[in-house]
Structure formats: structure tokens, C-alpha cells
Amino acid sequence: MSAANYNKIEFLVACASRHVRDGENVFGGTGMPLLAALLAKETHAPRAILISEAGFIDARPKNVPLSVADSRYYYGCSASIGLIETLGFILQAGNIDVGFLGAAQIDEYGNINTTYIGPFEKPKVKLPGSGGGNDIASSAKRLILMMTHEKRKFVKKLDYFTSPGHLEGPGSRKKWNMVGGGPSVVITDMCQMDFDPKTLKIRLMSVHPGITVQDVLDNVMFDLIVPKQVPTTPEPTQEQIDIMHRLDPNGVYLGKGGE
Amino acid sequence: MVRPLTTPEIEDKIIPLDEAVRKVDDGAHIFWGGFGYQRPPIAFASELVRQHKRNLTIYTCGSEVDVEIMAGAGAASRFEIAFVAIEALGLANNIRRRVVEGKVEVEDYSNLAMAMRFLGGALNVPFMPLRSLMGTDIVNKARYRGEKKLKVIDCPFTGEKICLVPSVQPDFSVVHVQRVDKKGNAQIDGIVGEDLEGSRCGKKLIVLAEELVGEEEIRYHPDQTKIPSLYVDHVVILPWASHPMQVLNYYDYDLEHLMTFHSLTRTEEGWQEYLEKYIMGVQDHYEYLDILGWEHLNKLRAKKPWGY
Secondary structure, three states, rough: OEEOOOOOHHHHHHHHOOOOOOOEEEEOOOOHHHHHHHHHHHHHOOEEEEEHHHOOOOOOOOOOOOOOOHHHHOHHHOEOOOHHHHHHHHHHOOOHHHHHHOOOOOOOOOEEEOOOOOOOOOOOOOOOOOOOOHHHHOOEEEEEEEOOOOOHHHHOOOOOEEEOOOOOOOOHHHOOOOOOOOOEEEEEEEEEEEEEOOOEEEEEEEEOOOHHHHHHHHOOOOOOOOOOOOOEOOEEEEEHHHHHHOEEEEOOOOOOOOO | OOOOOOOOOOOEOOOOOHHHHOOOOOOOEEOOOOOOOOOOOOHHHHHHHHHHOOOOEOOOOEEEEEHHHHHHHHOOOEEEOOOOEEEEEEEEHHHHHHHHHHOEEEEEEOOOOOOOOHHHHHOOOOEEEEEEOOHHHHHHHOOOHHHOOEEEEOOOOOOOOOEEEEEEOOEEEEEEOOOOOOOOOOOOOOOOEEEHHHHHOOOOOEEEEEEEEOOHHHHHOOEEEOOHHHHOEEEOOOOOOOOOOOOOOOOOOOOHHHHHHHHOOOOHHHHHHHHHHHHHHOHHHHHHHOOOOOOOOHHHHHHOOOOO
């Protein structure tokens, strides 16, 4: 049964957690993706293994980490190694099932920019850069993108192409012998999007409660594929919300929501 | 380059921070240790600034407050990195401003690419292959390395596309660890990030440590020695060197100070205020700690068994 009250962050964490399957190796990072992975472990995916690119393997943090290298990731993990281990031996060898990434800009093939806004030669804003993002986008079997939904972020052409989605469409990941399969879903605060299997272009999957298809279309700058039937995204259950708050009792990421 | 190991006759490699930093010339290239919030050599960055170093090139995967200090104060002008931000708080404001002003140049790679560049340097081979970066602007656009940024080739053995990144053998590697003995046997608790490769790729290695321990302690837990003394040129004993970030088993991050730092750096005036108060306005790292206050610092000490 759906919860009576929830805030936006709780909704998105529950939504993302449903994309993590039992037994998968997951790069969770920090923030909402981390909470989503932990929630999945506590509910439908108890055998999911959480890995941080900094080197923590099978992490079960008691307190939510702020950094991928946070000491909070250490207590309770099964091994604490390093970057060549996680991004090399595990990821590049094809053993990460799902990775989470954010994006400042995304195009219709799910390619993402996390590096510069404005022209490369004279940037307006320097963003964080790839970090492990390009490695994860290149080699994780599946990619879940999470971002706030603003029209200026859903662009026809990226200012800078940091990490690969489906590049120019069918066949292009194969051309570069990419280990991973590319993005499978984009979760925003308006909707979920997946990718049309024929064209590998982004496609509306579901709209969140209270949002219409037109709202979404008004907030993208490319031609979004809209199927005949667009369901509403399921709401979180009270059980999911309770577990989330147990995982983040101080509201580091959840704020004061749900109280 | 064939990297000579340090001579076994040197029994005591401990020098003070200011002396270690004086060895770094203007224009030097430095591998920078630590990863994200964990074990960044922030006190070394502040001393580079106090000694008015200029035109440094910094190589690392991802750094945060230290990169902001060096870019903001003009000590470093080039960065070959994968990531800069203050995780959980937001963009790296100083780097952001300096890049727009054209005073700082960033050559963008990915984390694995940088780690492979350090591994290549440590192995003394000219390049390393990896399967990332291809098809993106990290390949198509270079800030200043031009043709020498990386290359995508057809593998001579399998014919598949593969990306080659140039190895790095910088003038110095600077790494901060939990414990060290006076010879330089350095022990790291928790993740190593890219510090194993990074500590071995530089022409000279400076190890900073939270704590000086005796050789007996090292030999009692030799598996914790992630950097044997034979690589180490200089040792600096420097408690709280990562403040306001964290060192596993020693202290937690100082979120209050970190938030002050991040909010002050939003403007040039705010950053100049921070720079004067916490870096230029103090004589050394110990005066910085005094200003923070020992009662405040003691609250950040790690609690067993959590390590933070």
C-alpha cells in the first residue's frame, strides 16, 4: 500500500531502489543513489552488493557517507582496497551490474555532461568532471541516471560530452568495444524515461503523480518519444519510507521529510 | 626514468613541513595523494601557499579542499585530474572562478585513466591501456596536452579499439598516511584510493603521517605497510594534516568548518578572507590548529570501533 505522505526525495529514492535487482553488484556513490541501493538491500534485493569506487567492497554503512571515500563506508564492509580494484578489476572486467550517475546535461541518446557549461574553449562554469563517471558509463552493464528535471538540462547537443550513453545510436557502443550496455533508465523529479530498443533514443516511461505528459514535453529540448500508454510511477510504501529514515536517521539526505 | 631507491643508510628521514615544502620548486609537477574526503594532504597545500609557490602542476584522481586552496591562491596553475568538487556540498568555487578567469587550466581525464597513468609511471612504462573514454570529448578535446593527452588505437594483437593514456612520473609524490616510522615505512588504514601507484610514480616521495610509530609497531603489522621505506625520501609527522577532511581511525571531517569554507569560497572576497585567516595569517600548521581550538578538534577524534 502507498504511503499517505511523502516528500520528493523519499519518492525518488524509492523509485530508484526498484531498479536494483537481487544479487547485483552496485556502484552506489553517495546521496539518493546510495540510499536507493541500501533501501533495495533492506527490501527486495538483500543479496545486492554495494561497492564504492574508492575501494570499499560489500559496504553496509551504519551512517550515510557524504563522500565515496568517507570513513562511514569502512565499518562493516568486507574489504577495503583501492581504485584499480573497483574501477579496474571489477568494473572494467565487466562485473558491475548497475551504476548510478547524475548529469548536468543529457542528450536524446542518454549521453551526459558533468564537466563544462558553455564552450570548451571559454567555459562559463567548470563542473566536477568525470570522476569515475566515464569509466562507469563505459563499463557498467546498466546505468541509472538521476537528475533534477529542468528544461535546460535536456539538450539537443551537449556543451561537453563527458560520459557515454548510447552515443549516436544503434551499433555505436559496439564500435568502441564498450564493456557495458549503457543507460537503461533516467529518473527525474517529473518522470522516468527509458530507451526505445530500436533507435536507442530516450522515451517516456512513466510520469510521477500530479505530472502530465505535456508537463514533461514542455521541459525537454529534444523530441521525446511518447508511447501510447504512459502509466503513473508507483508511489513509495510506508515500509520503504520507514526503512529510509532508519538508514538516514539524522536526515542527512532525506531532510526532515515524512515527519 | 629509472627511479633510484633511497639509500638504506638513512635511518631517520623526518624533516619539518616547511623544509619539505622548500624542496618543491616553482613549476614542479606533483602527484597528489588522498581520495575525496579521505587522507588529503591539506596542510601541505597550505604550506605551499604560505611559501608563495607558483605554476605547480597537480596530478590526482579527485581532490577537494586542497585543490581549491592551491588553485584559489595561485600556487597551482595546471591540474590533470578527473574530479573536483566538495562532495555533498557543491561545486568547487575557486577552481570554477579560476577556470573562467583563464588562470587555471584543467586537463580532464577519468578516475581510472588517472590511476592507470600513475600505475604506468610506477611500472616505468610509457603508457597504459584502458577501455574507458572512447567516443567522448575526453578523447576529442585537449586543454594543453594536445596530441599527448591520449590516443585511441587498434590493438596490435586483437584489432579492437583501445585507449592509451600517457604514464606520469612527476617530480614529487605527496601522500598522507595514518602511521609511519622514522625510516619511512608507511601504514594506511582503509582504502588506498590511487595512492599505491601514485606514491611509486614520483621521482621523490614525501610521506606525511598523523603519527610517528616505532619500527617494532611496523613489524608487528607488516601487512598494513602500504608504502615500504625504500620508496620514501622524506617523512613529515603532521597530526590533523587532513583537517577539515578526515583520516580513518584518527578523526572525522569537520562539517562545520567545511561548510564555512565552501560558503566563503562562493565569492572572491570570502575566499580572500578565509585565505588570510586560516592560511596566510598563521605562521604554520600548528598555529592553524590553535586557531581552530583543541576543544573543537578533540570532538572530531575517531571513536572505536567506527573509525570516525
